[in-house]
Amino acid sequence: MIGMRESDITAAFEDGPAFIPYLTAGDPTFESSIEYVEALARGGADVIELGLPFSEPIAEGPTIQQAIVRSLEGGMTPERFFEFVEALDVDVPLVCMTYYNLIYQYGDEDGPRPFVERAAAAGIDGLIAPDLPVEEATPLRTACDALGLDLIFIVAPTTTDERLTPLLEHSSGYVYVQARLGVTGARSDVSDRTSHSLDRLDGDDLPAAVGFGISTGEQAGEIVAAGADGIIVGSALVDIVAEGYENDLATEETAERLEAKARELTAGIIEQGQPRSERL
Amino acid sequence: MIGMRESDITAAFEDGPAFIPYLTAGDPTFESSIEYVEALARGGADVIELGLPFSEPIAEGPTIQQAIVRSLEGGMTPERFFEFVEALDVDVPLVCMTYYNLIYQYGDEDGPRPFVERAAAAGIDGLIAPDLPVEEATPLRTACDALGLDLIFIVAPTTTDERLTPLLEHSSGYVYVQARLGVTGARSDVSDRTSHSLDRLDGDDLPAAVGFGISTGEQAGEIVAAGADGIIVGSALVDIVAEGYENDLATEETAERLEAKARELTAGIIEQGQPRSERL
Amino acid sequence: MNETFGRYGGQYVPEALMPALEELTDAYQRYVLDNEDGFMDEFRERLRAFGGRPTPLQHAEKLSERYGTSVYLKREDLVHGGAHKLNNALGQVLLAKYMGKERIIAETGAGQHGTATAMAAAHLDMPCEIYMGRTDTNRQRPNVFRMRLNDAEVTPVDVGRGTLKEAISQALRDWAQSVETTHYVIGSVVGPHPFPQLVDDFQAVISEEIRDQLHEQTGGLPDSVVACAGGGSNAMGTFHHFLDEESVDLYAIEAGGSSLAVDEERGVAPNSASLTTGTEGVLHGARTRVLQDSDGQIMESHSVSAGLDYAGVGPELSHLVETERVTPESVDDETALAGFHRLSQTEGIIPALETAHAVGWLETATPEQLGERVVLTVSGRGDKDLETVLEETATHDVPEAPEMDVFSTTTGDDRNA
Amino acid sequence: MNETFGRYGGQYVPEALMPALEELTDAYQRYVLDNEDGFMDEFRERLRAFGGRPTPLQHAEKLSERYGTSVYLKREDLVHGGAHKLNNALGQVLLAKYMGKERIIAETGAGQHGTATAMAAAHLDMPCEIYMGRTDTNRQRPNVFRMRLNDAEVTPVDVGRGTLKEAISQALRDWAQSVETTHYVIGSVVGPHPFPQLVDDFQAVISEEIRDQLHEQTGGLPDSVVACAGGGSNAMGTFHHFLDEESVDLYAIEAGGSSLAVDEERGVAPNSASLTTGTEGVLHGARTRVLQDSDGQIMESHSVSAGLDYAGVGPELSHLVETERVTPESVDDETALAGFHRLSQTEGIIPALETAHAVGWLETATPEQLGERVVLTVSGRGDKDLETVLEETATHDVPEAPEMDVFSTTTGDDRNA
Numbered sequence A, B: 001m002i003g004m005r006e007s008d009i010t011a012a013f014e015d016g017p018a019f020i021p022y023l024t025a026g027d028p029t030f031e032s033s034i035e036y037v038e039a040l041a042r043g044g045a046d047v048i049e050l051g052l053p054f055s056e057p058i059a060e061g062p063t064i065q066q067a068i069v070r071s072l073e074g075g076m077t078p079e080r081f082f083e084f085v086e087a088l089d090v091d092v093p094l095v096c097m098t099y100y101n102l103i104y105q106y107g108d109e110d111g112p113r114p115f116v117e118r119a120a121a122a123g124i125d126g127l128i129a130p131d132l133p134v135e136e137a138t139p140l141r142t143a144c145d146a147l148g149l150d151l152i153f154i155v156a157p158t159t160t161d162e163r164l165t166p167l168l169e170h171s172s173g174y175v176y177v178q179a180r181l182g183v184t185g186a187r188s189d190v191s192d193r194t195s196h197s198l199d200r201l202d203g204d205d206l207p208a209a210v211g212f213g214i215s216t217g218e219q220a221g222e223i224v225a226a227g228a229d230g231i232i233v234g235s236a237l238v239d240i241v242a243e244g245y246e247n248d249l250a251t252e253e254t255a256e257r258l259e260a261k262a263r264e265l266t267a268g269i270i271e272q273g274q275p276r277s278e279r280l
Numbered sequence C, D: 001m002n003e004t005f006g007r008y009g010g011q012y013v014p015e016a017l018m019p020a021l022e023e024l025t026d027a028y029q030r031y032v033l034d035n036e037d038g039f040m041d042e043f044r045e046r047l048r049a050f051g052g053r054p055t056p057l058q059h060a061e062k063l064s065e066r067y068g069t070s071v072y073l074k075r076e077d078l079v080h081g082g083a084h085k086l087n088n089a090l091g092q093v094l095l096a097k098y099m100g101k102e103r104i105i106a107e108t109g110a111g112q113h114g115t116a117t118a119m120a121a122a123h124l125d126m127p128c129e130i131y132m133g134r135t136d137t138n139r140q141r142p143n144v145f146r147m148r149l150n151d152a153e154v155t156p157v158d159v160g161r162g163t164l165k166e167a168i169s170q171a172l173r174d175w176a177q178s179v180e181t182t183h184y185v186i187g188s189v190v191g192p193h194p195f196p197q198l199v200d201d202f203q204a205v206i207s208e209e210i211r212d213q214l215h216e217q218t219g220g221l222p223d224s225v226v227a228c229a230g231g232g233s234n235a236m237g238t239f240h241h242f243l244d245e246e247s248v249d250l251y252a253i254e255a256g257g258s259s260l261a262v263d264e265e266r267g268v269a270p271n272s273a274s275l276t277t278g279t280e281g282v283l284h285g286a287r288t289r290v291l292q293d294s295d296g297q298i299m300e301s302h303s304v305s306a307g308l309d310y311a312g313v314g315p316e317l318s319h320l321v322e323t324e325r326v327t328p329e330s331v332d333d334e335t336a337l338a339g340f341h342r343l344s345q346t347e348g349i350i351p352a353l354e355t356a357h358a359v360g361w362l363e364t365a366t367p368e369q370l371g372e373r374v375v376l377t378v379s380g381r382g383d384k385d386l387e388t389v390l391e392e393t394a395t396h397d398v399p400e401a402p403e404m405d406v407f408s409t410t411t412g413d414d415r416n417a
């Protein structure tokens, strides 16, 4: 984050460790998905990551892959995604998570700018492109800067110290700390690499949010206790959506379950957490 | 035929062109086959060729192959074959037609002699081994000479003039003239090579019997008219046995049909024929 | 070393994989480009003794007559395993060994790259796991057996249509979690840098041999060089040493499938002609030409040949087409089937269906395109395609195809009756 | 030229064929032995360009370690078509062309000789008809397709058990009626003179290359040379140039089937070990060792490997065994299957089931038998045998075999769940 004003996203970490849920937009339908996202907001989300589905999601585990299939079958497109964002009634910052090809192809001209413009107009605050390493990110970085969007990068357990510096330099919003190797997916073990990664980030301006494999309030608490500024939870929530879909549950029931899970996770964080301002 | 007394087989050609039927011994059973052979004798056979079945009959067409299968399945062996010959009540000369491996393996010692001895004892007058060219025939020739059996060789349409001389030199009984290329089997056309072959044999001491593909009295007559001293008929007769077998006819009925066919063929010959002594 | 080829190439992968790509780039530089520890010598020697190289460059008498020119066939079908794929697989598995990796993963579509990798891994004693779409495991059973016989794990991928695209994505996922101990043997000149160059360098032996063999046989260069292209490793390997020879025309033959038109609604392209009809996009780690809809979603591709059935293509090949050094041509299923039968009947070589596209193209090429000396790479043998060819021949109009009524009950014996 | 080898050999065929054998003997003398019209030069050149020769002599690292000696594999599996069979088929079809014949016939059992002949005939533009037992056409479907694709007629033979023995008899019958225009391409060193020598001379290229390659690689001769033997063409070709080298031990490995015992009653030998257990007899035109009952009826042979499943063997090989120059050894089905899996897993080479017998034998051989340098000819590749191996592995006790449960519905994705 290079000499910019603090963004809405970063600000969301101010009052204590942040809870950042992820859902694939439009899973399984446009309407129900809106209710689910709003339920997470009610459950205590500080920032929400919304997945815009791509046909080749090389960074996702099977849970989110299936969510993407459901969403695409439900007719989700980049344009519908922006309508989705516009239809949401939530007042937390929103991050769009999608693959670079969708960003690059959007609009009439080549390059990422039309996408970023449209995202900004729809109310998106930041972007994550999991297949876009910092080396390839300059065009997107430029567009995001121009339109005031954060661009969030992932720090992996394999990220070398040499890579860390440029990576942090180009990051804004928060740093997404990948808790373990592998793709997304709920896991019961939390790698001890997480604390190592967090140690490495110590002293950086940006908040560090840890994701990959968190599924319970207890885990969330442990990670926050280990020094994280936030936790990102995806597959554990998508699992609830999938369950509702497979068992034909009413939208409200699934929404309630999501809200309850969000509360569990928020509670886990709050137990261990303290406002970021006090910890810095 | 090198300075030997005229054999019973050769003598059978004296009174006019000879009719030489072939049957596979033991087809489809030992008992019925005896009746069939005797029926052919009644029908006018001058010499009878009896097949001793071998598992790899490389010189036979499908008709005789099937007869061989039936006979082997009925339990035919070389030993049973000799018992078959001994059980026959016919008074024409008998020729055993079989493959060299059966001749070679018979008895305790290596070589063809034990087979020839046993054949002579059983009342066989001559042998034909269709896979034994004259080059490989010396041991068998020697044994046959010692025991007074004729050894009959086949002259093929492809036989060159150079091959003809040694071939005739080693032959006794009669010369088997192969009417056309190919393996045994009833055919309605009679190659014009037949007369060429017969021309080449003109002047030889031995009678020339033509086989391969003769099935009607008319054909038999034509061939005799072309100068043959005899005709050999196999597949057309085996067809009658096969028909009886497949349609479950009574043995007597099949025997009658064979006798009738033999009469048809004999009649065809007699019409055209004159005694060999008068033709020489 | 170029990370990009004009606008194409690059490294579009999750951060977790970036260090592995750096490590691989370093190993590529040292072992492949600088022959450190004699890597390239060992590679060449194993290609010879295990792989059966050099393969012949055969003058094809009947094709030459038919097209009024000299047609030479580069016989990659004779490489161990039955295709050019081993050149790359053996190189990469050996490289993984030099890098101290303990495990190999790979994706496969038709099964040719999978079997080549499994063979190389068995030969070099490396544990190996192959990802293969569920649909492909079912339609390429013999190749699945072969991989298992070589002691490779075969893991069916149940996502999506269950073909190559999904298998690559799944292999990338595996790699993202196993990257510290595992090398991902990609099967063509696709993926993030340095894979496209690495694979090209291992396949370049094809054109090195062609150049030397043709020189020995004729004293000259070819006028045209023809190779089928799916991901493009056969094409790049065949073109490599001719890229700087301006007099040599290079033709990359793609799968035209049943039509070059596209069904945007269903997200389906009834072809795999990414060079001819694709647009710039990012797929499987590289910017290149891809079959995609206007949103950027990757489309299902289709071809009678499983090995060409891929929505992307190597970035260098995209660049060479853009700069007009390579001419892309597409050949539809029917023409490819006819080519398959023609080569089988007239030259006694049953080609892979992939190769059959290149053979089919000869039929439509002009004398000017072919010139006086044509080299065509027979990228593989067709044993793996027999069932497909039977089925497809029955549903297409292929007058060249032989009758296949041998299995009826009439017998040859009757002729003697 | 010898018409016989000791007591074995000769010409036991119908008179109609004798002139053809004379003609062939003459052509053999002129074209093969005297290189008239450059026949042998053309043959060698076509073997190279079309057939893919020379094949490598590969040092097998894992086998060498396992047996504490240097094991070299002669890679005939890399010959076009997948087996040594093309060496002979190409030679004979070319010879037929030089002789002015207009048509080719051949028999085939496993289909390897049939496919090789069909390929050679397509390559040389000769009409071709292949006789194949009905049972074999059904169990070797892919090879039937390959022959049809190469435009050969395939005529199923419905006689008897419908296997190789019946197919040879049927081919001889065809030849007896078509001999003036047709050449019969026999598939091994069997049949009447001059076939055993002719086929041996065409296959001798195997040992010529082995000798030169081993000399180049080690400066010396092998201590032992191992080859599987059905009719014996692979064995004779592999031994040929070592026959006069007394220090080289020669091992011909036969199919031991399920047992070396014989069921005289049913006329069945549950093996194909004619060198080990056969007795002198006359089969398919030659005096040689055959599996027969005491009457002289030829027995049905049995082996897990269709290409070894034959009741006879080449007469020269019978003679070399009788004079103790060649040591016959038999390997049962189970040991062969284990050998198949061992080579596939440890060396990355899936051998033909025929070859697998030779590989299996290494397991039981003593260090004295093997010596310090062993050459084993991989006579063919195993692609044709996949289905058989799967079935047979399931019914035999083969601990080496991999699990084959890939086709169940569990998915590899679960690991990430």
Ligand SMILES: Cc1ncc(COP(=O)(O)O)c(C=O)c1O
Residues within 6 Å of the ligand: C083, C084, C085, C109, C110, C111, C112, C113, C187, C188, C189, C228, C229, C230, C231, C232, C233, C234, C235, C306, C307, C308, C352, C354, C355, C379, C380, C381
């Ligand atoms: C024989 C053969 N040729 C060509 C191809 C296409 O791949 P590429 O374009 O990478 O050579 C394949 C892929 O499986 C193949 O098996």
Ligand SMILES: Cc1ncc(COP(=O)(O)O)c(C=O)c1O
Residues within 6 Å of the ligand: D083, D084, D085, D109, D110, D111, D112, D113, D187, D188, D189, D228, D229, D230, D231, D232, D233, D234, D235, D306, D307, D308, D352, D354, D355, D379, D380, D381
């Ligand atoms: C691969 C292979 N090896 C060996 C054989 C056995 O035949 P021969 O003993 O003539 O080499 C065959 C016969 O089909 C074969 O296909």
